[in-house]
Amino acid sequence: MNLKPVLTLSLLIGCATAFGATPPDDIQALSSRGRALYAERCAACHDHPQGRIPPRILISTVRAPEDIVAALASGVMRQQATGLGEQEIRALAVFLTGRLPLADQRDPNANACVAKPASLIPGSADWNGWGRDPANTRFQPLPGLTAGDLPRLKLKWVFAYPGSRVYGQPVVVGGRIFVGGNSAGRVFSLDARTGCTYWSYQAEAYVRTAVVVGPAGAGPDARLAAFFGGDRAMAYAVDAATGAPLWATRVDEHPLAHVLGTPKLHDGRLYVPVSSTESSAAADPDYPCCSFRGNVVALDAATGRVLWRGAAIEGPLQSGRLKENGEHILGPAGAAMFASPTIDAKRGVLYVGTGNSYTSQRESGSDAIHAFDLVTGRRQWTRQVLATDAWVGGCEANEPRGNCPVPLGPDFGFGSSPILVERAGHPSVLLAPSKSGVLYALDPDAGGRVLWQRELIRGDLNGGILWGPAVVGDRVFVATSKYDYVSGKGAGALAAVAIDTGRLLWRTPAPVRPCTWGNERCAQAQLAAVTAMPGAVFAGSMDGRIRAYASDTGRILWEFNTGDRFDAVNGGQASGGGIDYGGQVVVDGTLFVQSGSGRQPGNALLAFSVDGR
Numbered sequence: 358m359n360l361k362p363v364l365t366l367s368l369l370i371g372c373a374t375a376f377g378a379t380p381p382d383d384i385q386a387l388s389s390r391g392r393a394l395y396a397e398r399c400a401a402c403h404d405h406p407q408g409r410i411p412p413r414i415l416i417s418t419v420r421a422p423e424d425i426v427a428a429l430a431s432g433v434m435r436q437q438a439t440g441l442g443e444q445e446i447r448a449l450a451v452f453l454t455g456r457l458p459l460a461d462q463r464d465p466n467a468n469a470c471v472a473k474p475a476s477l478i479p480g481s482a483d484w485n486g487w488g489r490d491p492a493n494t495r496f497q498p499l500p501g502l503t504a505g506d507l508p509r510l511k512l513k514w515v516f517a518y519p520g521s522r523v524y525g526q527p528v529v530v531g532g533r534i535f536v537g538g539n540s541a542g543r544v545f546s547l548d549a550r551t552g553c554t555y556w557s558y559q560a561e562a563y564v565r566t567a568v569v570v571g572p573a574g575a576g577p578d579a580r581l582a583a584f585f586g587g588d589r590a591m592a593y594a595v596d597a598a599t600g601a602p603l604w605a606t607r608v609d610e611h612p613l614a615h616v617l618g619t620p621k622l623h624d625g626r627l628y629v630p631v632s633s634t635e636s637s638a639a640a641d642p643d644y645p646c647c648s649f650r651g652n653v654v655a656l657d658a659a660t661g662r663v664l665w666r667g668a669a670i671e672g673p674l675q676s677g678r679l680k681e682n683g684e685h686i687l688g689p690a691g692a693a694m695f696a697s698p699t700i701d702a703k704r705g706v707l708y709v710g711t712g713n714s715y716t717s718q719r720e721s722g723s724d725a726i727h728a729f730d731l732v733t734g735r736r737q738w739t740r741q742v743l744a745t746d747a748w749v750g751g752c753e754a755n756e757p758r759g760n761c762p763v764p765l766g767p768d769f770g771f772g773s774s775p776i777l778v779e780r781a782g783h784p785s786v787l788l789a790p791s792k793s794g795v796l797y798a799l800d801p802d803a804g805g806r807v808l809w810q811r812e813l814i815r816g817d818l819n820g821g822i823l824w825g826p827a828v829v830g831d832r833v834f835v836a837t838s839k840y841d842y843v844s845g846k847g848a849g850a851l852a853a854v855a856i857d858t859g860r861l862l863w864r865t866p867a868p869v870r871p872c873t874w875g876n877e878r879c880a881q882a883q884l885a886a887v888t889a890m891p892g893a894v895f896a897g898s899m900d901g902r903i904r905a906y907a908s909d910t911g912r913i914l915w916e917f918n919t920g921d922r923f924d925a926v927n928g929g930q931a932s933g934g935g936i937d938y939g940g941q942v943v944v945d946g947t948l949f950v951q952s953g954s955g956r957q958p959g960n961a962l963l964a965f966s967v968d969g970r
C-alpha cells in the first residue's frame with residue numbers, strides 16, 4: 358500500500374483554517390484579491406460546471422457571503438480551501454457576491470422571551486428527532502388539528518435564521534422548538550406559540566441535523582439534553598432548558614468527515630451517522646482519493662464517549678489505478694451515512710443506509726442497508742442493492758483521469774432513513790427509498806432480503822427519492838423528483854404506495870406555479886421529506902410551495918407559497934426559497950415549515966395554524 362496520500366491527509370488536519378474576529382475591510386481590495394484567488398484555485402471547476410459543480414453565476418447570485426465562508430471553512434469546499442487564511446476566504450466570498458460577510462448580522466437572541474418558561478416536559482404529541490419515532494415513520498398521530506381544518510391554515514409568525522440557507526428540521530418538544538440548520542452554526546430554542554427565543558447556542562461549525570431531546574444518561578437525575586451534529590464531524594449535547602453546553606465530541610478523525618443525518622437517542626446511547634465531503638474534494642485530480650468510510654458511532658449520551666463504531670466498509674485500503682501525478686487511487690472508500698438511523702428495539706438492531714462508493718475497488722458496503730447490534734455494534738447483516746456505483750464530483754463517464762472511477766456510477770444510494778413497518782397480522786417490512794427512484798421493501802427477519810421493489814421515477818445523482826417518505830397504516834407516501842441542480846429545473850410528484858405489494862395507489866404531480874424569484878431556477882421537484890398526520894400528508898417543493906394532500910386520494914387540500922419575503926418576529930425580514938431537506942412538522946395544531954435551501958436560498962421558519970390563531 359502506498360502510504361503517501363494518508364500522510365498528506367494527516368498534514369491537512371494541521372492546517373485547517375481557523376476563524377476569529379473580523380477586521381475592518383476594504384471591499385475593493387478584498388474583491389481584487391478574491392478575483393486572483395478564484396482564477397487560481399476555483400475557476401478550473403466552477404467556470405466549467407458539470408454534475409453537481411455549481412456554476413460561478415449560481416454561487417454569485419444565490420449564495421450569501423456567510424455561506425461561501427462556511428463552505429470553504431467547514432463545508433464541501435474545505436479541501437479546496439486548504440492553506441487559505443481567514444482573509445483569503447473572505448476575499449473569495451467578497452469577490453463572488455460583491456458583499457462583505459458579516460459574522461452574523463442578526464442579534465441571535467433578539468426577541469428573547471420575556472415570560473419565564475414553564476418547565477420543559479416532553480409529551481406524547483411532540484415531534485422529537487428526525488422521523489418522530491424510532492421507526493422513522495414521520496407520522497404525527499396527535500397533530501392537534503384535523504384534515505378538515507387544513508384549508509383554513511394561515512400564517513401565524515415567521516422566524517429569520519442567520520445566513521441564506523437552511524438544513525435540518527425544526528423539532529417541537531414540551532412546547533419549545535429546537536432547531537439548527539443555518540450556516541452560522543447557531544442552534545435555537547424558541548417558544549412554539551410565539552417564536553420568541555429562549556436560548557441560542559453557537560456550535561463550532563454548521564449544524565445540519567435536526568435536534569433530538571432526551572435524557573443525557575440513565576437514572577431519574579439525568580438532565581434533559583438537546584443532541585445534534587454538524588460539520589467537522591461534531592456531535593453535541595447541550596442542556597435542553599438553558600442551552601448550556603454538556604459535551605461535544607468529534608466522532609470521526611477524517612478531515613472531510615461531517616454529520617448530516619440526525620442522531621438517534623435510545624437507551625442511554627446516541628447513535629450518530631457519519632458522512633463526508635470527500636466525493637467533492639476528489640474532483641481535484643491531485644486530491645489523494647479516497648480514504649473516508651461511512652460509519653455509525655454509538656456514544657454514551659451522558660458523556661459523549663465513543664462506545665462502538667460500525668463501519669460500512671472494512672479491511673485495508675488498496676492501491677487502485679495509477680494517476681497522472683504518479684500516485685495511486687486508494688480504496689475502497691465512500692458509503693457515507695447521511696440519513697438518520699432507524700431503531701428496532703424488538704430485534705436489538707439499528708438500520709442505516711449508505712451512499713455510493715468513491716472508488717472502483719470492490720466492496721459490499723455502499724448503496725446498502727446495514728444492520729448493527731444496538732449494544733455491541735456487531736454487524737448483523739448488510740444488503741447491498743447496487744455493487745458498481747463508484748462516483749466522485751467533476752467526472753464524465755468512462756474518463757480515466759484524476760480520481761474519476763471507471764466505470765463512473767450513477768451516484769445512487771440512500772439519502773432517506775429506512776422505515777420499519779410493524780403491523781399486527783402482517784410480516785414486518787423495512788422500507789428503503791433510494792436516490793435511484795426505487796423503493797425497496799426488505800425483510801428485517803431474513804437479512805434484508807428484498808421482498809419487492811418498485812421504481813417510482815428514473816432517479817439520478819440529485820435524488821429521485823431524496824430525503825424520505827412517511828408511513829401511515831398500510832401505505833407509504835413518497836415524494837419524487839427529476840431535478841437538475843445546474844439548471845435548477847425539474848418536476849416533482851407525491852405518490853402513495855401499498856406497503857404489502859408495492860402497488861401505486863395514487864400519484865399527484867406538483868402543479869406548475871410561478872416562483873416569487875422569477876422563472877430562473879423555478880422547479881417543481883419534491884426533494885424534501887414528507888410528513889403525515891391522520892387523513893393528510895404534507896410535502897413541499899423547490900418552488901417554495903408547501904401543500905397538504907388528502908391521504909386517501911392525493912387531492913390537494915391546501916397550498917401556500919413560502920417563497921416570499923416576510924416580516925420576522927426576531928427583526929428584519931426572512932426570505933423563503935425552495936423547500937428541501939427536513940421540510941415540515943406538525944405539533945399542537947401548528948404546522949412548522951422551513952423554507953430555503955442550498956439549492957434555492959432562503960432563511961425562513963414559518964408557523965401556520967387554523968386562521969392564524
Ligand code: HEC
Binds near residue numbers: 394398401420437449
Ligand atoms: C476540483 C473542482 C473544484 C474546485 C477547484 C473548487 N470547487 Fe467548489 N465545488 C465543486 C463541487 C464538485 C461542488 C459541489 C459539491 C457538492 O454539492 O457535493 C462545489 C461547490 C461549491 C460551493 C457551493 C457549496 C455549498 O455549500 O453548496 C461553493 C460556494 C464553492 N464550491 C466555492 C468554491 C471556491 C470559492 C473555490 C476556490 C477556492 C472552489 N469552490 C474550488 C468543485 C470544485
